[in-house]
Amino acid sequence: MFQKLLLICALLFGINQAYLSAQRIATPTAEDFVASGTAFFNGSGCYSLTTATQWISGSIWYKTAIDLHQPFDMELKLFLGCENQWGADGMVLVFHPYLGRQGYRGEGIGFAGLYPSLGLEIDTYRNGHLEDPYDDHVALMANGRPHHALSLAGPNRIPNLEDCQDHKVRVQWQPSARRLTLLIDGRQVLSYTGDIIKEIFNGNSKVFWGVTAATGRYVNRHEICFEKLVFTKVAPLGRLDKSAIQLLSKGKELILPKLQFSSGQSQPQGIAIEELNKIVRYLRENPRAIMEVNTFTDSSGDEQRNQELSNLRATGIADYLRSRGIPKRQIKARGFGERFPIAPNNTPVGRRKNRRVVFRLVKPIV
Numbered sequence: 001m002f003q004k005l006l007l008i009c010a011l012l013f014g015i016n017q018a019y020l021s022a023q024r025i026a027t028p029t030a031e032d033f034v035a036s037g038t039a040f041f042n043g044s045g046c047y048s049l050t051t052a053t054q055w056i057s058g059s060i061w062y063k064t065a066i067d068l069h070q071p072f073d074m075e076l077k078l079f080l081g082c083e084n085q086w087g088a089d090g091m092v093l094v095f096h097p098y099l100g101r102q103g104y105r106g107e108g109i110g111f112a113g114l115y116p117s118l119g120l121e122i123d124t125y126r127n128g129h130l131e132d133p134y135d136d137h138v139a140l141m142a143n144g145r146p147h148h149a150l151s152l153a154g155p156n157r158i159p160n161l162e163d164c165q166d167h168k169v170r171v172q173w174q175p176s177a178r179r180l181t182l183l184i185d186g187r188q189v190l191s192y193t194g195d196i197i198k199e200i201f202n203g204n205s206k207v208f209w210g211v212t213a214a215t216g217r218y219v220n221r222h223e224i225c226f227e228k229l230v231f232t233k234v235a236p237l238g239r240l241d242k243s244a245i246q247l248l249s250k251g252k253e254l255i256l257p258k259l260q261f262s263s264g265q266s267q268p269q270g271i272a273i274e275e276l277n278k279i280v281r282y283l284r285e286n287p288r289a290i291m292e293v294n295t296f297t298d299s300s301g302d303e304q305r306n307q308e309l310s311n312l313r314a315t316g317i318a319d320y321l322r323s324r325g326i327p328k329r330q331i332k333a334r335g336f337g338e339r340f341p342i343a344p345n346n347t348p349v350g351r352r353k354n355r356r357v358v359f360r361l362v363k364p365i366v
């Protein structure tokens with residue numbers, strides 16, 4: 001029992017510490033994926049998902065779970081066959097807690113029935129009873145339900161993809177903005193903003209992703225190649241240094257000088273994210289702490305605009321902390337605009353000091 005408890009503690013600690021940093025996989029090999037159904041690795045960084053044969057489906061799944069609290073960026077090349085009018089059925093990029101599963105063939109495109117799941121559908125065959133548009137189309141579907149009355153986004157019509165050509169597909173996830181975007185051949189064709197982790201996966205952020213394809217009465221060849229996968233590897237979250245922790249525990253104000261926004265920006269990026277991760281770690285380790293996050297600007301430009309920007313930055317930080325699993329009750333974020341300067345606004349050094357994010361515990365921890 002004690003050993004079990006230790007193991008659970010170790011796991012929790014590991015997860016608490018974990019965050020994902022960019023890891024590029026140039027050319028994935030067969031070892032990176034699990035292939036199901038008719039899918040097979042063709043040896044040149046590409047997979048065949050289906051041949052042009054009736055009623056089959058094939059899928060590949062990336063073996064390592066990804067954390068939806070972290071961003072990802074995938075660039076793929078998809079081949080959806082040569083038969084336009086009588087070609088079917090398309091491909092779906094699926095996110096699902098289980099590895100290697102397959103949904104229904106035909107109009108289900110290999111993802112229908114997978115629960116819980118999120119499916120980015122690239123559909124090349126019109127099924128009228130599912131409210132498919134006449135043209136090829138994309139949509140974001142929840143929980144393996146292929147009817148478009150239940151789409152989270154779309155269906156959006158796109159130009160014909162069954163043209164015997166490769167098509168560039170890019171999928172990006174930005175957890176701080178909770179935005180998923182899909183680009184085909186360089187054009188954004190779908191965007192969705194929502195709390196995917198909570199609404200679809202019931203709070204579980206660790207999911208697998210795969211690509212499914214299927215044929216039915218009508219057929220096409222479906223293939224996928226990888227241009228670039230930017231994922232994540234586990235690394236420890238940064239920790240606030242001792243003096244910072246002391247300031248907080250005494251109820252004093254803490255400013256992280258590297259936590260800066262570029263001009264006009266309201267979403268934390270780059271080094272600002274690394275600094276915020278220290279706050280994430282602190283709040284995880286002190287779950288009873290309630291943190292005030294106050295944002296200030298310098299006095300350059302319009303006062304009202306500064307107030308608005310500072311409100312947006314406060315919200316941007318709160319959203320980021322929440323996207324890393326910090327409960328809403330632990331964060332009180334507020335923008336003060338150019339009010340309460342701590343240095344003169346007539347020098348660059350002073351203005352830099354005034355542009356700040358101030359952290360303070362509402363109720364100090366003793």
Ligand SMILES: [Ca+2]
Nearest residue numbers: 123125126127
């Ligand atoms: Ca369809």
Ligand SMILES: [Ca+2]
Nearest residue numbers: 136160161162
């Ligand atoms: Ca088509």
